[in-house]
Amino acid sequence: MNSETQKKPTLYVALIPIIFMIIALIIGIGIYETDPHIPLFLSAIVASITALSLGYSWNTLEKGIIKGVSLSLQAILILLVIGIIIGTWIAGGIVPTMIYYGLEILSPTYFLFAACLISCIVALASGNAWTAAGTIGIALMGVSEGLGVNPAMAAGAVISGVYFGDKISPLSETTNLAPGVAGSELFEHIKHMLYTTIPSLIISLIIYFILGFFSSGEGSDIEQVALLQENLSQIYNLSPWLLVVPAIVIMMMIRKMPAMPALAIGSLMGAICAILVQGVSIEETLTTMYYGYSIETDMEVLNNLLNNGGVEAMLWTVSLILIAMSFGGILEIAGFFAVIVESLMNLVKSTGSLITTTVGTSIASNIVGCDQYLSIIIPARMYAAEYKRRGLKLKNLSRTVEDAGTMTSPLVPWNTCGAFMFATLGVSALSYAPFAFLCLLSPIFAIIYGFTGFTIEYEEGHQEQEKKALSNVQ
Known part of the structure; x- marks a missing residue:
């Protein structure tokens, strides 16, 4: 069946598999x-049947599936290497050493603040949120469990930190992808992103600092921490x-070695x-590299830390990514x-509504497309012409797709990023999402700036046109 027999889906038809997905996830996860x-x-399956009814051949759909899966292959390979690195670093005493000394220098009162800040530094240096989460992140989660800190809060602080570093590091793939696709x-x-990212980080750190005082009473007592250190x-x-081992890995990333060989080493x-x-x-x-590290002690906390x-x-995560990317x-x-x-373009009347629509599209792409790359590529590709037509500099577009696409990707459980963080940190996205403040605040700042005009930059002579267009709408 050739392309001439394919019908363009209407909006209602296009929404069928998406609405079905929402209902299926609510029933499957929420009820059962x-x-x-x-x-x-x-x-x-529903998406395939709908597409077939429009005249698409299975061969065409299969190419779409293969293309979607191919986008996630690098993520899957990194994920498998992260699994090996967690097992060998526990067996080699590297993670236990991090936990041991982390318990000495950190306390429940300022743990969340420190975890976010440490994660920021490592991710900024390595340029990769996944690398930072898979190295310093697992150690910080171990320390949090030893200190009795709420694991969802700890994971939220780590994710806020690693995504701050990932977002503004010139070594980051998404930081290079966004301007590359948008045309900036x-x-x-990077400079333009600081206007949304820095305020989001400052507010996040303040909240983590305050939360530390309210949650510090839930932490383990001194005797339990001492017992944990003694057992380790x-x-x-x-x-x-x-600790030289993680330091070498981070240095390799700073020297721009790709994540895969650095993590393999x-x-x-x-x-x-x-x-x-x-x-x-x-x-x-060798057994640990495939099956993970396993040990049984008298301390349940220690078992939870080490059996990983x-x-x-x-x-589990790889299979989820494969299915999700096939759907996308x-x-x-x-x-x-x-x-x-x-269809969303009909709602765009001003710069504020255009940026809000871009934010919404990026978030929806994370939910439906199941991958952060799609949440950057789709809106950047779709809205670039409209940004140009309105005289908006394209760095506004590249910043917005990062604010909404990159930052919300770990908040979706079936997104490649959400699935990775669950596999690495051991906390589900639905649990840590309310505490990943940086990820929640960045798209909000993007929308506020869109409507207020703060830091929104135009090509010469176009800002007055925007003001007139907005006054006509009002």
């Missing part, structure tokens, strides 16, 4: 407490020298530490996304 895999799989320049884009020192040969160094420093056999180390990692632990690929190739976005 199932995993999101099957609701998304059923949604992909990288460092102009009995199980592992702890040494500050083991980090996992091998962890395996070497397990064998040479901790006395783990080669057979056990391995390739197998990531397969069908919606993309069948034109459902394009129709919905085009």
Whole structure:
């Protein structure tokens, strides 16, 4: 069946698989407490049937699925390597050493503030939220459990920090992708993002600081922390020298080594530490790399901290990503996304409404497209012409898709980022989302700036036209 027989979907037809997905997820997760895999799989079936009824061949839809899955292949490979690195770093005593010394220098009162700030620094240096979460993030989650800090709050602070660093680092893939797709320049884009990102970070840090005082009473007592440290020192040969391994990984990222080889080298160094420093056999180390680290102690908290990692632990997340990206690929190739976005243009009357629509499209792309790259590419591609027509500099567009696309991606459980953070930090997106303040505030600042005009930049001579157009609408 060729393209001439394909019908363009109407808005109502395009919404069928999306509405079905929303209902299926509400029923599946909310009522039956199932995993999101099957609701998304059923949604992909509905999307396929709808597309087939419009004249699309299965071969065409299959190409869309393959394209969607291919977008997530790098994420999947990194995820599998992160699973290995978690297992080997626990077996090698690296994570336990981080936890041991973290318990000495941190307290429940300022833990959230410190966790966010530390995560900011590591992600800014490495340029990758996933790398930061998979290294310093897992250590901070271990410290939080030892201190008795609410894990959802701790994960929210870590995610706020890693996404701040990811968003403004010139080493970040999304930070390079957004201006590349929108048509702006990288460092102009980064400079423009500071207007929304810095206020969001400052407010987030203030909230974490305040929350620390209210939640500090929930922390573990001194005796439990001391007992936890004592058990760690009995199980592992702890040494500050083991911290050289994560330091090397971070330095490799700073020197612009791609995430995959840097993390692979980090996992091998962890395996070497397990064998040479901790006395783990080669057979056990290889088993840990696939199945994860496993130990049973008398302390439940310690068991929760140490039984983690391995390739197998990531397969739940990998399968979710594959299904979600298949669904998004069908919606993309069948034109459902394009129709919905085009219909939204009827709502655009001013710069404020255009930026609000861009924010909404990016968030919807994260929810429906299931990947942060789509949340950047789709709105940037769809709205670039409209931004140009209104005389808006394209760095406004690139900033907005990052404010809404990059920042909200870890808040969606079935998005590649949300699934990754759940697999890495052990807390679901629905639990940590209310505490990921930076991710929640960035799109709000984008909308406020859109309507107030603050930091919105126009091409020469176009700002007066916008004011006149807005006064006519009013």
